[in-house]
Amino acid sequence: MRELTGSAGAGAAAVGVYCGALAWHRTWPFGAPMRGGTVLAEQVVPLQTHLWDVLRGQGGDLLVNWDSGYGVPFLPDLATDLLNPCDWPGLLLPRDQQALGLFLGVLLALGLGTGLMAHFLGRLAAGPVAVRGLLAVGYGLCAWVLVAGVGRPAWLWGLVALPLLGLAFDRCLRRTGWPLGALAVAVCWLGDFYTAATASLGAGLVLVLRLLVARSRWRERLRALLRALAMAAVGIAAAAPLLWVTFEAGRAGQPAAVVHPVAPGLTDYLGQLLPGGLAARALPDVFVGVPALLLVAALPFNRRVRLRERVAWPLALALVAASFVWRPSILLWHVSTAPEGNPYRSTFVLSGLLTMAAWVCLARRPRLPALAGGALLVALLAALVDARGSTRPISWGLLGAGVPLAVLAVPALAGAARQRRVALAVLGGVVLVGSGWAAGSVLVQRDRRAGSGPVPSAGALRAARAALLAAGPRWPAGRADPGPHVFTGNDPMLFGAQGGGYRSDYLPARTAQALHALGAGWLLQGRQTSSFADPVGQALFGVTASLGGDLTVRRAPALPLVTVQRSAAPADQSSLWARQQAVLGATVYQVPPLVPGGGPAPTDHGSSGWSLPTTPDGGPGTELTGRCTPGRAAFLYAPYLAGAVSWPGGSLAADGQQNATALPVLALGPVPADGVVRVTVRVGLATQVPARPFGCLDQGALAAAVAAGRASGSSRPTVSGHTVSAVLPHGSSGTAGLSVPAVPGWRCGVDGGAPRSAGQTPAGLLAVPLGTGADRLECAFRQPGLAPGLRVAAGAGAVWLLVAAWTWWRRRARPGLPG
Template identity: 35%
Template sequence: MPPAATPAPAPDRDGARGGLRATRNPLLLAPAAAGPLAALVFVLATALARSHPLGPYTRNVVDLGQQYLPYHAYWRALLLGDTHGDAFLNWNSGFGAGFLGDIGTYLSSPFSLLVVLFPADRPELALYVITVLKIAAAGAAMAALLIRLRPAGRAAGPWPLAALLGAAYALSGWTFNHGASVPMWLDGLIAFPLLCLVAEWARTGRRPVLGPLVVAVAWIANFYTAYMATLGAALFLAVRLFTADATDGTDATDGTNGAGVTGAAPAADAQGTPGAPSAARRRLAALLRAGWTVCLGVGLAAPLVLVVFSGTKYADPTPETVFAPASWTELFGRLLPATAQVNTPALFIGTPALVLALSLPFNRAVAPRVRRAWTVLIVLVTLSLQWGPTHLLWHAGASPNGNPYRQTFVLCGLLLVAAWLSAAPGVPCPAALLGAAVLLGALALAARTSPDIDAWTYPAAGAAALLALAAALLALRAARRAPAGHAGRSAADPRPAGASRALPVAAAVLLLAAQAGETAVGGMRVERQQRAEVAWAPRIGEWQRAVGAETARADAWPAYRTDPGPLPGGNEPLLLGGEGADAYSSLTTENTSRTLDSLGFGHYAKGRHPETLDNPVTDAIFSIGARVRSEATEPVRQDAAPRGTATTARTPVPPLVTVRPGGPGAVDPADSAFRNQELLLGAAVYAQPAVRRTGTTLTARCPAGTALWFWAPEYHGTAALAGAAPVDYDGRPPAVRAAMATLGTVPADGRIRIDLVPEKGLTLPDRPVGCLDRARLAAAVARLTATGATRVTATGHTLTAELPPGSTGTAVVAVPRTTGWRCAAGAAAPVSARSHRGLIAVPLDGRATRVSCSYRPPGVRLGAAAGAAALLALLATALLARRRAGRPAGASPEGRQEFTDRPREARSSGRDADYAARRTGA
């Protein structure tokens, strides 16, 4: 805080020692205590849940194990130069996928850089530590915001309370239920209080350079939740402008300070006389400053944000989701501890903190305008969670698949601001606490039928309420003694000095025990419920390490691809190395998904998670010359790291770039996957017999000795060739598509009987059976190898192939053709790549002996231009602010303070007062 906003406190002399005791700064103490407290309680909850790394059970639930763990493992390898690709392109996943958008989606948080400090085989520990540090940072940021909502020149409340409420924000139900398993969203949790601080700077005309930088970092770290945090900060600013004067932190009409505590005088306009037009102009100026700050910050983040935005345009579209609001019973229930659910808002902030927030409407120590404004804001934000149009506004116009209440952390933050405003002036009066208790009781009673209520919910909330009540009674008793025992205690007072401190300390200890204990127990229960009710992946163990070692030994990129094969979790090529089809990203392109679907690959996540396919024809198409096959040696469990063995099978395959006669062709996703494979291979290798269906039995005839493949993407159940082991199919459209699989070898008589055991309805394609002739496949591979590239080189985001002289037709690169690829034959200028049945195609004229392709993420050039313009505008803003401050560029007479609009006389008087205060205590 600048000296004018925060005058130097008077020194505190210790009479017993006869010396000077250094003044404690609550602006630093509150965040310094909130961060470690939040981290400690979160770690305690992990230990109580016996979750890894503080217990044997896996934490890899839902996307934590399928996305964030593999991405962070790959991020470490990329930062240390151990990958084939670069920041533009990831050669490991999806047969070559853009990566800059994934960085902006999953990895651009500054905290993600910490993965380089951990061993390569401990990504789970790295991700857990990053999660804990993000939670600590969120608690510190909220405490820093709360302690600054105070009267100018004096503290508005005790810093321990700000620290406790800051930790409560970081450990809300949203954090345990969603943020801890989707770590990228935790950056939005940090961003909200920071952006509220930026709003305060804009309101008071301060920090014109630091503000945009904070906005930029928030949007770079995770633009999705930063957008929600920005909306929340805008609402925060609107209420602050309504309740507090825009220049000195005092209320314009209620005679209150900026925190809503009565006692400050109304503000005057610039001429020293009150006037509504002047106040209106100041508020308008604050709004313009805030808008300019956000525009600059988002512009600085544009080089990454626009790449992500462009990537969403080409991403595989998910089915449209119609928002269905949660019942009010469930919403009220989520205010209580130990509740977990994906489709309801996680609003738990701790019973003590919630009581303080609910006491604000009844607390007469807070100005009426402040009480009304914050109460109305919280009610309106709560209602906005439940209304379709505002639901779309919170989610940038697109209703998300999955959790529809991702913005809940903003409401949690506003509730804690309300709790601070009510408690900062002192313990709320008994009437206010009683009103809050009655309101909380009504909410808890209404929630009793909610299916989210856990057996621990009411006992934990009741215990916390009793401890909080005891803390309130002690604090009220201490407050009654305060005039005689603190500020006004005379030297003749016979009571020992420690007596006046014992009650507040005991109250603080009880409040801490209530808030932290309930949060730790509630967090423990949420983790256990998630393990029992949602999808999970095992911890990293000997099985994954064995596969990783085999993959590293077999890898010979770009001579051929090495596929690590499927393991529980997904995104294996990012976690274990190699180059396969498996990829799970929100930016998986539609062309990649549709191309692989048409060839018989399976997928999860409605198409955005293609999975590997162990098929010799697709191995030849995509040049997979080494395939790691592994299996678990014991059942995969939640409470143990998996063990397994791995072996490598090598197969002759064509090079990554092959030459086909004729021009580029299209593929029909609705056609038979066997037919599409043959079209892309350029040879007929399957017999596709007519199939007769009798109930759940299929019969057909195929050449003896051929490999029988069964393709039924929507089938859920088992399929078995007579006399062979059954094979599982997991089709659950539209979310899950089952991959084709081999059922065995056609018997000598050529008769096929397939027994199906469906778990749901039986839906089959017209041609579900294909019998592969391996001799024909070998001949096709030999032909493509003879006419294909003699040498392939891949570096970063480029690929170059040397071709036999006189090559004509089309060079086909075994990489899905996505927007951003540019290719050239010979010395020709690069142009947008063409498509051959979904793969990159380069037309040949018989003269070129070399083709080259490079990838540039869509949106990167526009983003760079926008970022450069924003940087120039920021520099101009800095120069203008220095000129208005009346001092030359580079001069900073007040040290680290940033630019301010105060006149030189005010700055001088502020420094003189600061100096005099220091001299007084010298």
């Protein structure tokens, strides 16, 4: 019981210090609102909100997310961001409190990881749980947690997984509880496979290190290693459904930029060991507090620790630290894939190893000479990294106060009872005050560097959501699209509506390309798509109600979810306007040729478009014109245009960039009485526009085309979870088109026939041949990779049951044997 309460106390202390640091600096949720632009606000909170809806039968099921991207797979997002068990209690909170629910999940993961580390340290070496708990607090509040972990709650499962896997592998050394250890491995990998993979490497390294320094015979060590390998294999295989699904989703996903990190200088890297600082560029975040740093430095001088341990632990730390900045080993930590975003997302493993090494030293009660040697090394480290970018005045304050107090307190832990209590109080003060101070400093620096302001209030979101969802027919009779993404890049999930906005690590490439080809914008090289901003794009995807930039609701008729096209004529793909008309099945645009006006002349590259030169300082911009019928609605499509764009009645700072940022269709207003559409562009660096950038819409023709599409399409589509069914006009022939991107996994059939893999239109939407006549259409989504993954997991489950039964039988037959 003392072990349990001590470990729980360590977890509670870490949570209390973290909350205290947030409250002291008035950081969300203690004062200031959550900042926008972060992964937490833009991606995780909307996903958690969507899961809240799914668990209550809204927005699809675990296979298909009907809210985002006009229909995308949901299981990869679930596996990557939403399976941390610590986040699940937050789903009991109201829908608009899911951000708070995730924060509570962060606290639970932080406390659980700290408590498990306190317990695991006791398996490395015996010692009081209160002292172990103080070192575990430094692990729970390490730099990685503060900089990376709390912003991506799923990753915090790695904080739990590292000590939990260490405890599982410890059972292999003690020859007990193999089935329970395999179950722990499976739980770790199911909670978050990414951090579990890196935690498995770290825990495996600790196991090998313990085997190397053990006094047992080599045969026994080899058996322990084989037991651990078998345990890991069965546990990882149990998570095969998620691993296979995410692997297939990654292959089908929109490619992202690959990070090629520049190896940091030695002094920059060493500076990361000091508490309280935050580097201006991406560096491994590894500090674990002043006492742990002192004890790691004192380990080589502590003669009470066996020589092989004094050599093995520092060598292991050096090798792991070097592996985070050497490209081949970086790929190993990232499971053989090139890192995206922060390349040092696995450094919590090094923080854990530092904590373990510190305990190996402290458990053997280092004498004053050993601590003096450690203090000298820390002083040398401080001198080497003085004035480095990551160090702050707080770093020197924490070192100046913490090192002397720790040097005095640690030897007293081996004294009389009164001395031990005083020493424990002093060491506790150094850890708790120092960790809180350092955490507050890092959190403030992190928030200052956040690029965006606070997210809009929950009240504004609730009002806009209510107005939008009440404006049109309920899905699937029509889509309600949040449109401008005022709140996040995942507004459709946040609203519980059905839009094109979607930001995800697994955004299907077919979704990104289909929406882009029809005029929707994108960001992050296509890993964040936007809703359609033009009436034709909205009509094609059944958007009957949309939200404007000023949060006013726009209503318009739109095509049904399922339409029928009888013509098999080849579609014109020469321009956006032609592609939209091909899907619509009618001519609604007048597409004039571009005519250069005044200013620097653009260069015509034929069908490739026009390049616009740099505008001279103080000179006029390049004028682009086109002639259309007066009164029509004029639009501009120049997805990669970069510059200051102006036209009669409006202006825009365009920031398009080839492949990275694509602008949506831009409304220019009605064509004036002279019939000339004019746009002036002031360009900093040379930019480009398509060959036919202007389109002039006949709104009457659009209304007629929509009415015709509704008459020939399905009037009664039904969407249930991951299936779509529709009753068609009797004897329909040609091709049924669904306003859903044709991502891999869709299978369709007509009139009860055998389902087959769905085809796609030239624009990238689902298409189903109807033959000579059909009355009913059925489609269902089958997640690629799920079926083979389930078969592997079933095999792992069978092996686990056999081993568990064998263990139970042996214990009954021979009670003296270990489990």
